[in-house]
Amino acid sequence: MKITDLELFYLQPRWLFLKISTDEGICGWGEPIVEGRAHTVAAAVEEYRPVLIGADPCKIEHLVQLMYRGTYYRGGPVFMSAISGIEQALWDIKGKYYHMPIYEMLGGACRDRVRMYGHLKPAAIAGDFPVEEMLKIADQRLAEGFTAVKYSVIPPIRPLDNLEMLHAIVDRFAAVRQRVGSKVDIAVDFHGRVSSSMSIRVLKELEPYYPLFVEEPVLPENTEEMVRVARSTSIPIAAGERLFGRFGFRRLIEQQAVSVVQPDLCHCGGIFEARKIAAMAETYYMQVAPHNPLGPISLAACLQLDACIPNLLAQEHPAMPNRQDLGVGILKKPFMIESDGCIRVPTGDGLGIEVDEQAMAKLVSDGHWDTPHLFFEDGSVADW
Template sequence: MKITNLKLFHVQPRWLFLKVETDAGISGWGEPVVEGRARTVETAVQELRPLLIGADPGRIEHLWQQMYRGTFYRGGPVLLSAISGVEQALWDIKGKRLNVPVYELLGGACRDRVRMYGHLKPAATAADFPLSAMLEITDRRLSAGFTVMKYSIIPPIRPIDSLETVDRVVERFAAVRERVGRKVDVAIDFHGRVSPAMAPRLLDALAPYYPLFVEEPVLPENVEEMVRVARSTSIPIAAGERLFTRWGYRELIEKQAVAVVQPDLCHCGGIFEARKIAAMAEVYHMQTAPHNPLGPISLAACLQLDACIPNLLAQEHPGMPDRRDLGEGILKTPFAIGPDGCIPIPTGPGLGIEVNEDALAALAYDGGWDPPRLFFEDGSLADW
């Protein structure tokens, strides 16, 4: 079997899909994208074309090593996202060729279903929104059976902020906690928006309300600061969506800066790379909660990983009202979250999905999307 073609599709609201075709009539799908840089990643995928066309798609590790190590400059969000999408598609092809789900090729299933968590915000670009809107979404999540939810801290937070700001952050979390009760888990994402000086103050104030975890309490570049912040609280710390490959995770895991790793299978290097990261975390008794704010192919890849790792905490997905992130209007058989807040592990070959290519035409766009830019009162830039 040989790879014959790569096809890319920009799909609203901000996704990039990849179809890898072969001379055997078997095709695989992946989702190679960096949010806000889809056209850049598209170029990176095209630059891999000379390496991939004519290659045996079954030699996944060999091709991964060539894509990653074959040039002098390694890593980074653009190259690794391109590699991730290709790698997902290659696993899809291999599973279809052997007529088994990908997780069967990675050790088999550890569970029957995957616990899901959705976001408590009205849109991916929403920077601020009233508490009443968040509580309405919370009610919908509860009605749908979710037992885990997450929202991002309302920005911006000044590097050293006021007691009023701390009270506002706690008030919102406390209201959600009151609404969901004690059996449902709620996580909060600081999104790297909080400084090392403010993070311990906010964590201390939030601790009585028992967050499931706090994600990216500080930016992940300085692992020592993440360690210091983690040691200051009893709240489990999560991070990893902005880290790439097992080498990017090594220091975070070895220094035990987190209790939960969050590899993004569209950024970290793909399904097998995320499996290696989960195994590294398992050695330190850490949990894995794959990051996924993207589309249904990303979710399909995540579910294959979720099925076969022993240290899964829960699986993120955006929870779009139109269910497009679950594949509604995109996959011939969309994913469905059951009344227990879980998705049964897929049983179909490869990624377990069939993409409706005709539907992609109606969702096509030029690939342009920028994250919102936030500013402090004095006009200086705040982290998003």
């Protein structure tokens, strides 16, 4: 079997899909994307075309090594996201060729269902988001069966902000906790928007409300500061969506800066690379909660990983109102979140999905989407 073609599809709202075809008629799908840089990643995928065309798609590790090590400059969001989407599609092909799910080739399933956690704030909203609206979404998530939810703090937050801001952050979490009760887990994402000193202050005030975890209390580029924040609180710390490959996760894990690692399978190097990261985390008794704010192919890849790792905490899910992230209007058989807030482990070959290209054509876009830009009162740039 040989690879014969690569096709890229830009889709609303900010997705990029990849289809890899073979001479035996088997096709595989992946989701190579950096949010807001779809055209950049698409160019990187095309630059790998000479490596892939004519190659055996089942030699996944060999091809990943060739793409990763063959460019001299390694890693980073663009190269690793391109490799991630390609790798997902190769696994999809291999699973279809051998007639088994990907997780069966990675050791078999550890569970028959995957616990999901849904978002409480639309990702597109960068500024103020009334707590009343968040509480309405919380009601909806509970009605949908979710037993865990997450939202991001509202930016911009100054490096040393005032007491009013601290109270606003804590009061929002307290309101959500009161609404959902003690049986539902609530995670909160600081999104790297908060300084170390401000995070320590906020975390102290959040402790009585028992967060499931706090994500990216500081940017993961400074592991020592993440450690300092983690040592200041009893709240579990999570990070990893902006790290690339097992080498990017090494210091975070070895220095025990987090309790939960969050590889993004569209950025970290793909399904098998995330499996290696999960194994590294397991040696430090860390849990895994794969990052996923993207589309149904990304979700399908995550579910294959979730099925076969023993240290899964939960799977992130953006919970879009139109359910396109579950595959509605894209997959011939969309995923379904059941009444217990879980998705059953898919049993189909490869990724376990069948893309409806005719229906998907209605979502085709020009691929342009940009990260919102935020500013402080004095005009200086704030972190998104």
